[in-house]
Amino acid sequence: MIWRLNYAAHEQFIAPARDSAALWRLVLGFTLASLGYVALNQMFFQVVYSFLGAQSSALYENLLKGSSPQAMYLLLFSFAFMTMAVGVTVRIVHRRSALGLLGDLRLALSQFGAVSAAMLGLMIVVFLLPPWDMGGDFVANMSASRWVVLLPISLVAVMVQVSAEEIVFRGYVQQQLAARFKSPLVWMILPSVLFALGHYLPDSAGENxxxxxxxxxxxxxMMADLTARAGTLGPAIAVHLWNNVSAILIVSLPDDLSGLALYLAPFGLGDAAEIRAWLPVDFVLMFVSWLAARLALRR
Structure with missing residues (x-):
């Protein structure tokens, strides 16, 4: 049945966290990882601004909206510092290998491949079926030839970003909470609330x-559920990756992270009514992606 909680594989996933499951370690570790990420990020961008000199003000404006390929690459690759910060934290505070955050590596790669194939198939179906617009014509953002040339490094950049978020929220936080608390209401909901707070951006998203x-x-x-069913981060990273590829590399909002997109949507974040109208559609697509990943995993 679709709602059956088959979380047997989760036990193996959280096993590395059991010896350091004290709640104070998680609180300390999450705090240190957050501070480390912020510090590394600031140092990185200060070096970039210093190197660019007079051009740094223009770059700063582009970074605020991610409106150029250069700005997007800097933003996306800066998530590597998030992975670095949590990796060091796990070693120091929890005294365990950071690789354990991924689960069994071979299994994670196998599951990543299977779910990626399902996501690509779903994306093809979605783009082939009507409607073929979003209430208006798509606007070309860059030439197809330039987009193809940039695509390999763009995919790597998005992979760095989504992997960092999954390692922190579905890896580190979920593992440590699940090693301490048996109830999914704790280890599923709390990391997801933290994830949601990180996406609460009233300055850019306004009333939405x-x-x-x-x-x-x-x-x-949903990603926490996939991780618990699979016993690795492979499926969650795959779903997150192709979701963001669609939103960042294929069709992006014109005023938010659009620098690498092939096309721009006919409305932006400032168009509150249009955004709100499309959120239920986006939710349905997210739900179908979760089901497709479940089918790929046979779980």
Whole structure:
């Protein structure tokens, strides 16, 4: 049955966290990882601004909206510092290998491949079926030839970003909570709430900020469920990757992270009514992606 909680594989996934499952370690570790990420991020961008000199003000404006390929690469690759910070934290605070955050590596790669194939198939179906627009014509953002040339490094950049988020929320936080608390209401919901808070951006999303944060929270719950069923981060990283590829590399909003997109949507974050109208559609796509991943995993 679709709602059956088959979480036997989760026990193996959380096993590395059992010896350091004290709640104070998680609180300390999450705090240190967050501070480390912020510090590394700031140092990185200060070096970039210093190197660019007079051009740094223009780059800063682009970074705020991710409106150029250069800005997007800097933003996406900076998530590597998130992975670095949590990896060091796991070693120091929990005295265990950071690789354990992924689960069994061979299994994770196998599951990543299977779920990626399912996601690509779903994306093809979605793009072939009507409607073929979003209430208006797509706007070309860059030439197809340039987009193809940039695609390999763009995929790597998105992979760095989504892997970092999954390692932190479905890896570190979920593992440590599940090693301490048996109830999924704790280890599923709390990381998803933290994930949602990280996507609450009223300055850019305006009156839809809360709806987008709730969307992110529901996405987090589904990824937590996939991780618990699979026993690795492979499936969650795959779903997250292709979701973001669609939103960042194929069709992006014109005023938010659009620098690497082939096309722009006919409305932006400032168009509150249009965004709100499309959020239920996006939720259905997210739900279908979760089902497709479940089918690929046979779980």
């Amino acid at each position: 900020a809360l709806f987008i944060a709730v969307w992110a929270g529901l996405f987090g719950i």
